[in-house]
Amino acid sequence: MKTLPLTSSQTVGPFFAPTLLRTDAVRNVLVQPETVGERIRIEGRVLDGDGVPVPDALVEIWQANAHGCYNHPAEQEAGPLDPSFVGFGRSGTENEGLYWFETIKPGPVPFDQERWQAPHICVTVFARGLLNHLVTRLYFEDEPTNAGDPVLQCVPEDRRATLLARREAGDIAAVYRFAIVLQGPNETAFFNL
Amino acid sequence: MNQITIGDIVRGDREVFPPYLYEAYQSTRRRAPMLPLIEVPLTLSELTGPGSAISAITPEDADLTRNAGTGDEAIGQRIIVTGRVLDDRGTPVPNTLLEIWQANAAGRYLHKRDQWPGPLDPNFLGMGRCLTNQEGVYRFLTIRPGAYPWLNHPNAWRPAHIHFSLFGPSMLSRLVTQMYFPDDPLHQLDPILNAVPTEAARKSLIAVYDHGITESEWALGYRWDIVVRGAAATPFDSKERER
Numbered sequence: 121m122k123t124l125p126l127t128s129s130q131t132v133g134p135f136f137a138p139t140l141l142r143t144d145a146v147r148n149v150l151v152q153p154e155t156v157g158e159r160i161r162i163e164g165r166v167l168d169g170d171g172v173p174v175p176d177a178l179v180e181i182w183q184a185n186a187h188g189c190y191n192h193p194a195e196q197e198a199g200p201l202d203p204s205f206v207g208f209g210r211s212g213t214e215n216e217g218l219y220w221f222e223t224i225k226p227g228p229v230p231f232d233q234e235r236w237q238a239p240h241i242c243v244t245v246f247a248r249g250l251l252n253h254l255v256t257r258l259y260f261e262d263e264p265t266n267a268g269d270p271v272l273q274c275v276p277e278d279r280r281a282t283l284l285a286r287r288e289a290g291d292i293a294a295v296y297r298f299a300i301v302l303q304g305p306n307e308t309a310f311f312n313l
Numbered sequence: 314m315n316q317i318t319i320g321d322i323v324r325g326d327r328e329v330f331p332p333y334l335y336e337a338y339q340s341t342r343r344r345a346p347m348l349p350l351i352e353v354p355l356t357l358s359e360l361t362g363p364g365s366a367i368s369a370i371t372p373e374d375a376d377l378t379r380n381a382g383t384g385d386e387a388i389g390q391r392i393i394v395t396g397r398v399l400d401d402r403g404t405p406v407p408n409t410l411l412e413i414w415q416a417n418a419a420g421r422y423l424h425k426r427d428q429w430p431g432p433l434d435p436n437f438l439g440m441g442r443c444l445t446n447q448e449g450v451y452r453f454l455t456i457r458p459g460a461y462p463w464l465n466h467p468n469a470w471r472p473a474h475i476h477f478s479l480f481g482p483s484m485l486s487r488l489v490t491q492m493y494f495p496d497d498p499l500h501q502l503d504p505i506l507n508a509v510p511t512e513a514a515r516k517s518l519i520a521v522y523d524h525g526i527t528e529s530e531w532a533l534g535y536r537w538d539i540v541v542r543g544a545a546a547t548p549f550d551s552k553e554r555e556r
Contacts, residue, residue: 123401124401128509128517129325129490138414192362194483195357208367251341251505252331255484275351312352313353313484
């Protein structure tokens with residue numbers, strides 16, 4: 121079937137923040153008081169090939185709710201939607217290259233008729249110097265179903281650890297620390313998606 | 314822009330999308346990934362997406378000539394920028410969020426990190442947004458941005474451009490890009506535009522002057538259609554694996 125050529129990508133550049141991070145467009149906090157699920161905080165730094173924090177990156181996340189359902193028309197599992205949870209987050213980074221989200225741990229999402237995916241969060245990274253955005257996933261290091269996750273299995277074993285967020289105790293909620301390394305020996309495994 | 318080293322890591326179609334490493338654009342050098350991208354199957358996680366999930370959009374948001382809220386109008390050549398958002402099968406993408414930002418008519422961004430001596434315009438924020446209608450059509454009223462000087466190489470000037478961010482129907486359709494204006498002599502000197510690998514793909518970023526959009530004694534019209542990956546897309550054809 122003949123398809124239209126796609127429009128190409130260009131860098132987000134250095135000046136996106138007033139628009140993409142304006143008060144009503146930034147989304148560090150995904151939860152409301154009535155949102156169902158285990159509260160977690162996700163945070164980490166975006167680092168360049170010299171290990172230097174990237175202070176002008178944009179990180180977006182997309183995730184299922186606590187029941188493993190996405191708030192989207194294509195969701196055919198017809199599992200319960202949570203009206204108080206959209207599942208989209210958007211954070212800038214600052215001088216230490218830090219981004220953060222307050223959200224809930226997503227439930228497992230189906231892979232096909234028989235298999236399930238381990239709980240995960242889709243991560244997209246934009247920055248000056250990135251001519252196209254980067255796509256990866258965050259998985260939870262303490263999640264026993266990771267071993268059977270069909271997407272994680274596609275990642276070479278020696279790079280899989282770059283997708284595992286490390287659990288730390290937090291004041292209110294568990295903190296999962298997830299560094300995004302753009303380049304270098306510990307480079308995050310990015311996807312061709 | 315003497316020595317141009319072009320990296321091998323590309324997300325998506327190599328005929329369309331720029332490589333991550335394009336040394337003539339210096340900021341790519343320490344930020345481009347160097348290891349192969351992972352081929353993964355498409356799942357519900359990629360075939361869904363946030364849609365128009367961000368905030369309440371008002372009609373005023375799409376009028377950059379007046380949305381500074383000062384009661385006065387921005388200085389510059391008034392332009393209408395409109396077009397359709399389509400998926401790769403040509404199906405219009407309705408109700409999707411577009412966010413745009415741009416320099417003012419003098420080429421200056423309202424941003425603390427832009428300090429070159431171009432004048433600021435107190436009546437221009439350079440930010441706008443709108444949703445596509447049921448036919449996938451978006452429309453902005455703004456002023457034509459000036460060229461913007463940057464420090465990438467000696468006497469470097471970015472051609473006039475407007476930044477676009479859009480979501481489309483799924484995670485596959487997420488796109489951040491830039492729209493350029495026709496007949497700009499700076500195009501051939503710009504490493505960011507020239508990082509796009511083919512003439513056809515570069516052309517897809519350049520709006521067309523359309524006299525049918527131009528309004529008498531009001532504004533010049535430019536048409537720019539945007540094509541994003543559809544939710545029914547197959548995984549990117551991996552030329553990586555064939556190499």
